[in-house]
Amino acid sequence: MTSRPDLTPQFLAYDDGPFIIRMSIAMGLLATLFVGLRVWARTYTRIKHGLDDSIIISAMLFIYGFIVITVYRGGSGKHLAANLMAEPRVFSRAVLYLSVGDILYATSIALLKASILVMYCRIFPLRSMKVGGYSLGVIVLMWWIAVCLLAIFQCRPVRKAWGMSTTEGTCIDKGIWFTSVAVPNIVTDVAILALPVRQVSLLRLSSARKMAVSGIFLLGGFVVIVSCLRLRCLLDLRGGEDGDFTQLVACVWWWSDVEISIGCVSACLPTLRPLARLLVGLFRRHTMSNRITDGLNNVETIGCARSRHPQDMTGNGVESCERLGDEGAPTADLNLRQGHSNEVSTVALGNQDSHLQN
Incomplete structure (x- = not known):
């Protein structure tokens, strides 16, 4: 197929694919690092691994699956016109990967939120916390079921949504689909972030610990911002095949990677206090050793x-x-x-x- 006159070599060569791959691998390694540190902290302090630890380890399996889908992304990152010139069915494959990615993304997010809620109930064994945690847990579960059903049955016939059929059919409006998935996710993010605020405010903490807790909440707030950015990218995909789908979907992939990985880091941070104590102890011993050495040097001059x-x-x-x-x-x-x-x-x-x- 010959190229059209308006498609310049720069336009055809444009490709965000390598960046998506690097971003996915980096975010996956970051999540793996913090989950590994969480497991180490539990082992180091001889604290029995709880349900929240098992849930977040399970979430990592789906995160890895999402990373694999991101890497094999169906031409994402290149302009759709350039992809269609190389392979006419690239749009169907990109939609297929996006649908599978939505299920893996929703499962990862749901498990991360479940891990955080279980941890809340373990740290604050209060009736109000349990009621709030269980209520949000049910909402997250319903959201996950809805996302999976929408991803599977978004078109009629079903095969059309999964890129396996070129027959005529109807599909759910993508704007409605993306909004119905992303908005409840953002709302539950904010609710989970706000759930322990009252209990934390009642604790008598040192300035250093208050700063640490504030850092955890700020990181959770960053996850909410990333979720909003992901929604903005999703809404840009409403043009479907008439728009530059494979180029615009790259934005969805990398913000999804960031959201999942930073969410995993936020879920692990409260469990890393033993590591923080160890690092502070090593720093203090190093500082004290330097002071003693300096003192001995001063004494020798007398x-x-x-x-x-x-x-x-x-x-x-x-x-x-x-x-x-x-x-x-x-x-x-x-x-x-x-x-x-x-x-x-x-x-x-x-x-x-x-x-x-x-």
């Missing part, structure tokens, strides 16, 4: 000769500090000679001498 200078022109003596021998001659060795039963120490400060006879 009694040692600094410099010998004659009096300056004003007649003021230049301070010096020497150990003098028995005959008044300076000696470099501070050790007593063997065989001396008595020790005479002479300390000279400026022009004043004091003799201490043992």
